[in-house]
Amino acid sequence: MSPRAIIDWDEAGAPRSRRFDDVYFSRAGGLQEARAVFLEGCGLPGAWAGRERFTVAELGFGTGLNILALLELWQATREPSARLNIFSVEAWPLGEADARRAIEPWPQLAPLAAPLVSGWARTPGFHRIDFPGLNAVLDLAVMEAAEALGAWDGRADAWFLDGFSPARNPEIWREEVLALVAARSAPGARAATFTVAGMVRRGLAAQGFEVARRPGFGGKAERLEARLALRSPARAQDPPRIAIVGAGIAGAALARAFMAEGLVPVVLDAQGPGAGASGNPAALVTPRLDAGGGVPAQLFAQAFERAVGLYADGQPDAVIAGGALQLEAGPRDPSRFDRLAASELFDDGALQRLAPDETGERLGEASGGGALWLRDALVIEPRPVLEAWLDGCDVRRAEVARIEPSGERRRLLGPDGAVLAEADIVCLAAGHSCGALAPLAIAPVRGQASFVRAARRPNAAAWGGYVIPTRAGLLFGATHDRGQSSGELRDEDHARNLATLAQRRPLLAAELSHEPLEGRAGVRASTPDRLPLAGPLEPGLWVLGGLGGRGFCLAPLLAEHIAAGALGLASPLPRHLALALAPDRFSSRSAARAHAGPSEEKVP
Ligand SMILES: Cc1cc2nc3c(=O)[nH]c(=O)nc-3n(C[C@H](O)[C@H](O)[C@H](O)COP(=O)(O)OP(=O)(O)OC[C@H]3O[C@@H](n4cnc5c(N)ncnc54)[C@H](O)[C@@H]3O)c2cc1C
Numbered sequence: 053m054s055p056r057a058i059i060d061w062d063e064a065g066a067p068r069s070r071r072f073d074d075v076y077f078s079r080a081g082g083l084q085e086a087r088a089v090f091l092e093g094c095g096l097p098g099a100w101a102g103r104e105r106f107t108v109a110e111l112g113f114g115t116g117l118n119i120l121a122l123l124e125l126w127q128a129t130r131e132p133s134a135r136l137n138i139f140s141v142e143a144w145p146l147g148e149a150d151a152r153r154a155i156e157p158w159p160q161l162a163p164l165a166a167p168l169v170s171g172w173a174r175t176p177g178f179h180r181i182d183f184p185g186l187n188a189v190l191d192l193a194v195m196e197a198a199e200a201l202g203a204w205d206g207r208a209d210a211w212f213l214d215g216f217s218p219a220r221n222p223e224i225w226r227e228e229v230l231a232l233v234a235a236r237s238a239p240g241a242r243a244a245t246f247t248v249a250g251m252v253r254r255g256l257a258a259q260g261f262e263v264a265r266r267p268g269f270g271g272k273a274e275r276l277e278a279r280l281a282l283r284s285p286a287r288a289q290d291p292p293r294i295a296i297v298g299a300g301i302a303g304a305a306l307a308r309a310f311m312a313e314g315l316v317p318v319v320l321d322a323q324g325p326g327a328g329a330s331g332n333p334a335a336l337v338t339p340r341l342d343a344g345g346g347v348p349a350q351l352f353a354q355a356f357e358r359a360v361g362l363y364a365d366g367q368p369d370a371v372i373a374g375g376a377l378q379l380e381a382g383p384r385d386p387s388r389f390d391r392l393a394a395s396e397l398f399d400d401g402a403l404q405r406l407a408p409d410e411t412g413e414r415l416g417e418a419s420g421g422g423a424l425w426l427r428d429a430l431v432i433e434p435r436p437v438l439e440a441w442l443d444g445c446d447v448r449r450a451e452v453a454r455i456e457p458s459g460e461r462r463r464l465l466g467p468d469g470a471v472l473a474e475a476d477i478v479c480l481a482a483g484h485s486c487g488a489l490a491p492l493a494i495a496p497v498r499g500q501a502s503f504v505r506a507a508r509r510p511n512a513a514a515w516g517g518y519v520i521p522t523r524a525g526l527l528f529g530a531t532h533d534r535g536q537s538s539g540e541l542r543d544e545d546h547a548r549n550l551a552t553l554a555q556r557r558p559l560l561a562a563e564l565s566h567e568p569l570e571g572r573a574g575v576r577a578s579t580p581d582r583l584p585l586a587g588p589l590e591p592g593l594w595v596l597g598g599l600g601g602r603g604f605c606l607a608p609l610l611a612e613h614i615a616a617g618a619l620g621l622a623s624p625l626p627r628h629l630a631l632a633l634a635p636d637r638f639s640s641r642s643a644a645r646a647h648a649g650p651s652e653e654k655v656p
């Protein structure tokens with residue numbers, strides 16, 4: 053968890069920061085202030101009239117009141133197909149109860165606030181929150197302002213500069229921060245703030261803003277409006293044509309991400325949606341657990357939060373079960389799990405240590421060790437998710453054999469040389485076969501899962517092997533055969549899966565040893581450093597691959613990262629994570645370094 057704001061409540065019930073000894077909003081009326089200072093100060097709604105896309109950024113998310121006022125205005129005035137991107141920064145988030153209390157005086161905002169409250173995660177990093185029905189999305193950066201702006205690659209059309217008064221919080225108004233505000237501004241960007249302090253006026257002017265004083269709100273005589281010069285508008289372009297190769301979870305997540313941005317892709321799959329590794333009857337959605345707190349830990353924590361939000365809120369019918377046990381499986385696990393349970397990357401209570409007896413109770417038989425309970429983990433049914441996310445795009449059954457340039461575009465060719473599609477943006481999401489279409493560091497790892505029809509459905513548990521409930525019973529496994537890519541079912545692999553199950557669920561394994569086993573073999577795509585490939589390979593050619601054994605956790609967020617990059621929008625990933633996933637990263641590293649991947653627990 054990040055450090056929380058400590059709030060005092062004044063006699064009128066308004067929040068005040070103990071750290072800064074300043075108010076979050078005017079005592080004369082927070083919502084009216086938000087409208088008068090920030091919305092009007094940025095020329096809204098006029099500034100977004102006629103625009104298909106508009107981006108607002110804020111320094112100082114606080115209670116979220118400014119953003120709710122913004123959404124209220126957007127709801128009332130937006131063009132039906134227009135998209136609102138919001139980026140807001142907060143270093144000391146309010147606790148959930150304080151945030152609810154702060155906006156209580158405005159019950160009319162409660163429906164708009166629901167996604168903020170339901171998705172209440174205030175751990176360090178970027179968090180993406182959708183506002184369904186409004187075609188709006190918020191990326192909330194929980195970090196210091198300069199760090200957040202340095203990590204963000206968006207361009208704001210309007211800025212709400214709301215970081216407490218310069219006298220009480222000069223840090224957020226310093227030159228470095230204002231220079232980043234200017235650097236992250238679109239031509240003609242406007243900025244608004246409640247203060248007319250000299251350092252703010254001079255600071256904004258030094259960054260090229262034209263600054264004007266306006267009559268202030270409440271007790272304040274004046275407020276500030278600022279504006280950057282407008283460059284001649286870019287020539288309107290036709291929307292880009294997009295083709296996605298592969299309709300597993302990566303391809304479906306890409307389709308969802310592009311459609312959320314208003315574009316309808318063509319999706320080509322040699323054998324149809326879910327034919328590859330993504331076609332099991334159930335999938336466990338868990339992060340890779342890395343106690344180090346570095347890039348892998350941050351990436352998986354953010355991807356996990358986004359995946360859980362999109363499945364649980366967006367596709368609740370696809371959720372089979374919630375919560376999962378990660379069982380201690382080696383001598384280092386007890387201390388590793390202790391560190392993970394205390395990690396600031398996860399919300400309080402999201403990772404809970406369980407003693408051996410509690411573990412046994414949740415497992416349904418004595419386990420011999422303790423566990424980590426992943427409260428927010430999900431078991432999902434992939435098929436309805438793929439169907440929902442591909443719904444509305446042009447899905448074709450076709451094998452792509454080659455991709456070649458065609459003027460400014462790319463052509464996708466079949467094995468017989470026929471042109472299957474032509475696109476401005478091509479995304480490779482062909483699982484382990486991505487490497488056949490582009491030079492990528494991807495190796496196949498064959499895996500077979502076994503499943504059984506059963507009335508009793510277990511709690512999900514993983515320990516190197518795993519067992520999860522399906523709609524019809526349970527699934528367990530799985531084998532890992534590096535370098536193999538054949539898809540046939542093997543009896544000896546069922547036997548290996550039963551032996552793995554017997555390590556931690558001996559009673560269950562004994563019961564199942566007499567049952568007829570069904571199964572499915574798939575091929576994971578692994579990379580030398582066990583991090584996915586997500587980004588551009590060349591202009592117009594993007595890759596989402598190398599998802600290993602965690603595709604259902606990683607794909608939703610990484611698909612949004614790719615859609616944003618391909619369309620020139622702000623990525624939901626902080627810059628350092630985006631860089632760590634660049635598909636061409638191995639070409640610039642020594643092979644030895646690239647192959648020395650971090651150790652991790654074995655995954656599905
Ligand atoms: C046994 C097993 C169990 C697993 N369990 C889990 C789990 O519980 N949770 C989890 O998160 N992950 C799990 N994984 C990993 C997960 O399945 C993968 O990370 C994920 O499915 C990868 O998705 P993808 O879309 O990249 O690839 P795939 O699902 O393999 O999709 C690639 C698609 O591309 C198509 N394609 C390939 N080449 C071409 C071409 N040339 N032209 C057109 N189409 C093409 C294929 O037909 C396929 O449909 C498991 C993997 C295995 C093998």
Ligand SMILES: C[S@@+](CC[C@H](N)C(=O)[O-])C[C@H]1O[C@@H](n2cnc3c(N)ncnc32)[C@H](O)[C@@H]1O
Nearest residue numbers: 112113114115116117118142143196197215216
């Ligand atoms: C005046 S309040 C913001 C009010 C908010 N806009 C609202 O609608 O409630 C200022 C906020 O800026 C945050 N803040 C102050 N300095 C910061 C910094 N350097 N980096 C990030 N956030 C900061 C504070 O924690 C506080 O939440």
